[in-house]
Amino acid sequence: MKGRITFTSSNDKLNRGFAWAKEQALSYSHEGDLVGDWYEAALPGRMSFCIRDVAHHAVGAEMLGLRGHTKNMLRRFVQNIAKSRQYCTFWEIDRDYRPCPVDYASDEDFWYNLPANFELLDVCFRMYMLTGDSDYILDEDFVRFYDWTIRQYAAWWDQDGDFLLERKYPNSRLGIPSYCEDDRFENAEALVDMLAIEIRGYRSAAEIYRLRGEKEAEKMCVYRAESLQKMLEEQWWDESEETFYQVKENGGKLSHSPEMGHGLSLLYYNVIEDKHKRSCHTETLHNYSVENRACVNVESMSHYPELFFRLGEDEKAYYWLKEMIDPELVRREYPEVSYAAVGNYICGIAGIHVNAPAKEVTIAPALAEEAEWFEITNCPMLDGEADIVMKDGKITFGNRTEQNISVNGKIVEPGAVLTVEA
Secondary structure: OOOOOEEEEOOHHHHHHHHHHHHHHHHOEEOOOOOOOEEOEOOOOOOEEEHHHHHHHHHHHHHOOOHHHHHHHHHHHHHOOEHHHOOEOOOEEEOOOOEOOOOEEEOOEEOEEOOHHHHHHHHHHHHHHHHOOOHHHHOHHHHHHHHHHHHHHHHHHOOOOOOOOOOOOOOOOEEEOOOOOOHHHOOOOEEHHHHHHHHHHHHHHHHHHHHHOOHHHHHHHHHHHHHHHHHHHHHOEEOOOOEEOOEEOOOOOEEOOOOOHHHHHHHHOOOOOOHHHHHHHHHHHHHHHHHOHHHOOHHHHOOHHHHHHHOOOHHHHHHHHHHHHOOOOOOOOOHHHHHHHHHHHHHHHOOEEEEOOOOEEEEOOOOOOOOOOEEEEEEEEOOEEEEEEEEOOEEEEEEEOOOOEEEOOEEEOOOOEEEEEO
8 A cells, every 4th residue: 555645635735745745755665675664764865764753754654555664663673672782772773774884883882862762662652543553562572672661771861760861971972862962962961852752752651551451560651751741840841931941951950942943842742731831832932943944954844733733723834834845945855854744734734633443533624724625545544545535614534444433423334435524
């Protein structure tokens, strides 16, 4: 089913954008290499995939029929967690199934961003929810990784027992406590994205252990997520500025950052529970990014449409989606841009959300003033495909799977077509 999905609408610019994103993303997918089926999720030309990028590509990849590629890549990551690597895995793997040489010299000298293990916890759970593949819950490779992450990895990299992982080695590429790699923060103990990704990772881990019936592990993950959530909302919130601190400096002092790249994580990973704080941070992120457009790299920008669609900020979401699909966008060839764009069309514009284990689909389109209608054909879903049309205030869903599917609360049998009010 690779690459069968189509998207058309009354908006030609959106149609051209989807066609470009689909073509570029598929051009980065590969089969027949030593590593197995994979897609590029790193700098173009590296012929490799890194943890952060794979996690962000995964939804778009699913829509493009690359389910097996994603699972294989995630398996390669979880298989390589090792005590000799201080409970890290390989940050980036190439087509020949090697740790990418530019990032790895030995088990004592390699590149590793500390959010990565928790990112993997989260994306594995998300892929379970999207695909229903029980290997993400039961397979020993995945389970061993989950166990080692919440126990050995978390203990090894937490320097003061507060559950937030911190930098262990000054000026080292091993154990960077953020995805931000700017030299300005080379001695910082942690950045706010470390905190956000841990919260999300522990929440996902709690769900995994709940499904496994491991109550003690579930309870531990819930407790840690709640403790870190309290830390975020109480300690990292600057009441006077009505914004979050973004840097924990060497020595523990919290400070602000001159840019917002790592701050987007609070919204992307959906960890701000207080409505007022969430609203403030949403406006701050959007306004800063518009006013400082030249400072927003494509890696950061590729997250914006998804997080704004999720927040119901459709106008902001379309603003950034149009930036992403603009042919003049600098570095538009970065794989993450096209994979994220595909995901934003299906999950954002069309508002399609799948709970595969429950065989439930919710469809809540976000057309705003951008299109009068859309049609999606051959959308991968469960063990088959689905066709979805939104027109004249009605949603039509064609079930081409072998499963009964609940769509917006109504059962659609295999081969059947359902029309409901939008």
